[in-house]
Amino acid sequence: MSLHMMFSQVEEQVQDSLVQEVDSKYREDQFYLGITYNLVGNRPEGVSQSGFSSGFHLGFIRDIPINKRRNVAFGLGLGLSSNSFNHNFLITKDASGNLDYLVLDKSDINYSKNKFTTYMVEMPLQLRWRTSTAEEYKFWRIYTGINVGYVLYNSSKFRGDLGTIKNSKIDSFNDFQYGLTMSAGYNTWNIFVYYGLNPIFNNARVNNESVDMNAVKVGLIFYIL
Numbered sequence: 001m002s003l004h005m006m007f008s009q010v011e012e013q014v015q016d017s018l019v020q021e022v023d024s025k026y027r028e029d030q031f032y033l034g035i036t037y038n039l040v041g042n043r044p045e046g047v048s049q050s051g052f053s054s055g056f057h058l059g060f061i062r063d064i065p066i067n068k069r070r071n072v073a074f075g076l077g078l079g080l081s082s083n084s085f086n087h088n089f090l091i092t093k094d095a096s097g098n099l100d101y102l103v104l105d106k107s108d109i110n111y112s113k114n115k116f117t118t119y120m121v122e123m124p125l126q127l128r129w130r131t132s133t134a135e136e137y138k139f140w141r142i143y144t145g146i147n148v149g150y151v152l153y154n155s156s157k158f159r160g161d162l163g164t165i166k167n168s169k170i171d172s173f174n175d176f177q178y179g180l181t182m183s184a185g186y187n188t189w190n191i192f193v194y195y196g197l198n199p200i201f202n203n204a205r206v207n208n209e210s211v212d213m214n215a216v217k218v219g220l221i222f223y224i225l
Helices: 003-025
Strands: 030-041 054-065 072-086 089-093 099-103 111-130 140-160 163-168 176-186 189-196 214-224
Touching: 030 072, 030 189, 054 111, 054 214, 072 140, 072 214, 089 111, 089 140, 089 163, 111 176, 176 214
Parallel strands: none
Antiparallel strands: 030 054, 030 214, 054 072, 072 111, 089 099, 111 140, 140 163, 140 176, 176 189, 189 214
8 A cells, every 4th residue: 555545544534533523513502682573362352552562582592403414403592581562451450459451442541652561581492403514604494392481570561641550570470471483594584483372461351351362473583603
């Protein structure tokens, strides 16, 4: 065997070893930042939204590849979010301090602001598919899964003919809120959708009807390596 052939074999073995080493460590661990437009589904009769209801989401997701090519993986994350909902559903208190819920009609009561806001810690769990490789950072992706959130703090605010009404730490909010998620796109830009599987409130009633409104969020999510 010639010296040239020996060096060629050694070089090929080193290159193969480096490729295997890169592949063995390849993961898509990512920070994420999301901006959503928030809607409420399953609204009681007469309840409507107004203005822009926004959501902001940020956190980190650990990637756990499950196939040899490493383009399919589980993702487990931890993050924070704030979510506001502008609507005509008033949360107030009666003379005894008990919570009361009203559907506002602007022909009767004029107001400039009426919203509630939740601040949550969230744990996204995803099944992830992408076209990435160990050396390619711009790729197509589809991530689906479930997002479980715990409400750290909630508040509501009304400003109008009835004055200014503020409430916080409202007992009727569900502490745990969870829903299905999907994000899809190319490189940094991705469409994001969330559909809540349980109600925002757990014991609220208006006009003798249970308030089973759930959260629906549509927007953009940015993944950053």
